[in-house]
Amino acid sequence: MTTQGKLLEVQDLQKNFGKKDNITKALNGVSFDILPGEFLGIMGPSGSGKTTLLNCIATIIKPTSGRVLLNGKNISAFDSKDLAEYRGTRIGYLFQDFALLDNLTGQENILLPLSIHGVDFTKARAKLNELASFLEITDILHKFPSQMSGGQKQRVAAARSLISDPDIVLADEPTGALDTRSAKLLMNKLEGINRSSGRTILMVSHDPNAASFCSRILFIQDGVIFHELRRKQDESREKFYDRILRVLAQLGGGSANVL
Numbered sequence: 001m002t003t004q005g006k007l008l009e010v011q012d013l014q015k016n017f018g019k020k021d022n023i024t025k026a027l028n029g030v031s032f033d034i035l036p037g038e039f040l041g042i043m044g045p046s047g048s049g050k051t052t053l054l055n056c057i058a059t060i061i062k063p064t065s066g067r068v069l070l071n072g073k074n075i076s077a078f079d080s081k082d083l084a085e086y087r088g089t090r091i092g093y094l095f096q097d098f099a100l101l102d103n104l105t106g107q108e109n110i111l112l113p114l115s116i117h118g119v120d121f122t123k124a125r126a127k128l129n130e131l132a133s134f135l136e137i138t139d140i141l142h143k144f145p146s147q148m149s150g151g152q153k154q155r156v157a158a159a160r161s162l163i164s165d166p167d168i169v170l171a172d173e174p175t176g177a178l179d180t181r182s183a184k185l186l187m188n189k190l191e192g193i194n195r196s197s198g199r200t201i202l203m204v205s206h207d208p209n210a211a212s213f214c215s216r217i218l219f220i221q222d223g224v225i226f227h228e229l230r231r232k233q234d235e236s237r238e239k240f241y242d243r244i245l246r247v248l249a250q251l252g253g254g255s256a257n258v259l
């Protein structure tokens with residue numbers, strides 16, 4: 001099977017939770033590829049398997065069967081050294097609840113992944129300054145999370161997810177805990193990072209507004225992908241948003257199979 005040009009390949013991923021009489025098939029054969037530079041969204045109702053999918057890719061949980069390949073390499077065959085490198089530097093993770101450490105400042109939170117992986121601090125400082133300026137958090141780097149707004153916390157978390165130059169950023173409902181204005185600012189920043197540096201992003205979201213920033217969206221229901229939308233070249237975000245709403249309306253009506 002060719003892997004040329006593909007950054008991430010998800011092949012027939014299945015994940016069951018529970019035992020014999022009480023099995024939940026959270027993922028029931030999910031396959032898709034991500035090309036370098038894509039901003040891919042995953043949408044679907046609550047319980048459809050979105051977080052499970054992201055967590056299998058992040059190696060937070062192990063799939064029951066199927067494979068995930070990054071740059072053609074099967075991540076489940078990684079030894080502990082490769083796995084540590086993959087988790088620490090090849091992927092960045094952005095959580096809905098920020099997951100910042102309360103007793104560290106913004107700057108310390110952002111640099112934490114690098115101190116764990118022994119990266120050169122002069123380079124890291126230059127990268128920190130560049131990210132902080134772009135994400136508009138320079139003035140709050142010295143603050144602790146309890147002294148930041150939700151939007152500021154998430155932009156600090158975004159900087160942390162990017163500091164090690166990962167191949168892909170995995171974002172799980174990154175706007176879920178934010179007000180509309182902060183959500184829009186965060187999405188503008190993620191879009192900017194995707195477009196200016198070609199950073200690949202895989203984002204799970206319920207929110208059609210957030211998803212309208214993506215270049216492609218996969219819709220998942222009951223652990224399977226049932227539809228895909230691609231943002232057309234020059235298509236406005238508003239038009240793409242309308243198309244997303246139409247798919248979600250079908251989904252709500254339980255007629256996913258007819259799409």
Ligand SMILES: Nc1ncnc2c1ncn2[C@@H]1O[C@H](COP(=O)(O)OP(=O)(O)OP(=O)(O)O)[C@@H](O)[C@H]1O
Nearest residue numbers: 017018024026044045046047048049050051052053
């Ligand atoms: N650790 C677990 N043990 C048992 N069942 C689980 C576990 N984690 C998830 N599930 C089940 O797997 C299914 C998919 O869950 P998942 O969290 O992936 O959905 P989701 O689409 O991310 O939902 P939401 O949008 O509500 O976060 C659900 O039915 C959920 O109850």
